[in-house]
Amino acid sequence: MNINVAKRLQQTEEYYFSKKLREIDAMNKSGAQVINLGIGSPDLPPHPSVIQVLNEESAKANTHGYQNYKGSPILRQAMADWYRRYYQVELNPETEILPLIGSKEGIVHICMTYLEAGDEVLVPNPGYPAYSSAVKLTEATIVSYELQADKNWQPDFEELEKRDLSKVKMMWINYPHMPTGALATQELFERIIAFGKKHNILICHDNPYSFILNDEPRSIMAVPGAMDIAIELNSLSKSSNMAGWRVGMLVADAARINEILRFKSNMDSGMFLPLQLAAAKALQLDSDWYTQLNDTYARRRAKVFELMDLLGCTYSTAQVGLFVWAKIPGTIADGYALTDKVLQDAHVFITPGGIFGSAGTNYIRISLCASEEVLDKAIARIKESI
Secondary structure (H helix, E strand, C coil), rough: CCCCCHHHHHCCCCCCCHHHHHHHHHHCCCCCEECCCCCCCCCCCHHHHHHHHHHHHHCCCCCCCCCCCCCCHHHHHHHHHHHHHHHCCCCCCCEEEEECHHHHHHHHHHHHHHHCCCCCCEEECCCCHHHHHHHHHCCEEEEECCCCCHHHHCCCCCHHCCCCCCCCEEEEEECCCCCCCCCHHHHHHHHHHHHHHHCCEEEEECCCCCCCCCCCCCHHHHHCHHHHHHEEEEEEECCCCCHHHHHHECCCCCHHHHHHHHHCCCCCCCCCCHHHHHHHHHHHCCCHHHHHHHHHHHHHHHHHHHHHHCCCCCCCCCCCCCCEEECCCCCCHHHHHHHHHHHHHHHHEEEEEEHHHHHHHHEEECCCCCCCCHHHHHHHHHHHCC
């Protein structure tokens, strides 16, 4: 029997890393011992006090049932306090915050809540592939807007204004930008909010990297009037080393929180309470946590710069976040060719920039989620293979 998948999946491919990891697994089974510098999954643990809370709360007999769809009041208050302390944004924890089982899931929740066939969505190129995948699932239309290095990977508003925006319902943005590591300024956020209001476009800002190698974390919700037209996603995955815990948050106007909850409540039954309480503890850590974390990442980034130099790549030393983004030498066809060669010759996996869109074709990306020792091994292998 032949049962076809739904139309919404026919143009949605398997995630690149899902396919590539199978190839790497096969190589490892053959004895290759591939060094994976591709995926941004923190290799460091959360703070010990966070794990302690999880252990203590999990041992209690009354913490294992279904939870409130809107999350624990303790977690929502911790999220509000965190936004106030680090972003100078005042939020009502009862009405303007929605805890998520990961911010990637939140991307789908937002798209499924607001989009349908006939709608158009502005999606950055290069950008996180999950934006395009989520839009395709709704059968809305992707309208790619290209980001360029000479404009510091920021939207070209003059070009955007030349488009027919009458069907555009949503715009995805992401700063600090992934994969390029470009920072936003307050002026950029103000311009994006003004653009959204002018054209009645819902601005969706994905903000998981704001604490990584960045001295000035920013939220678009700090812009006056942002709550009228914007939604922000945030996450503990990178800043608290809790990627596998799947804890994120959505910040928006109370009416939008309730609209998104109408979809989300049909998709899950809340988050494990001990996990929520441990996440609250993570959000209560003082700035020393981020300072120590960034000291580690700064040392690793220096190693990755050395590796990029070996490959003949060029890069900005001002970029932030959990990766290093670099342009490949002009003698190489594209990022896929370079990364495939490094994988086969040196058994080191690096991400080709083309998976983030056509504007990333001549770039590669390396994750900082590997120890200095592992990075030294990768450098040694690449030196030997050149």
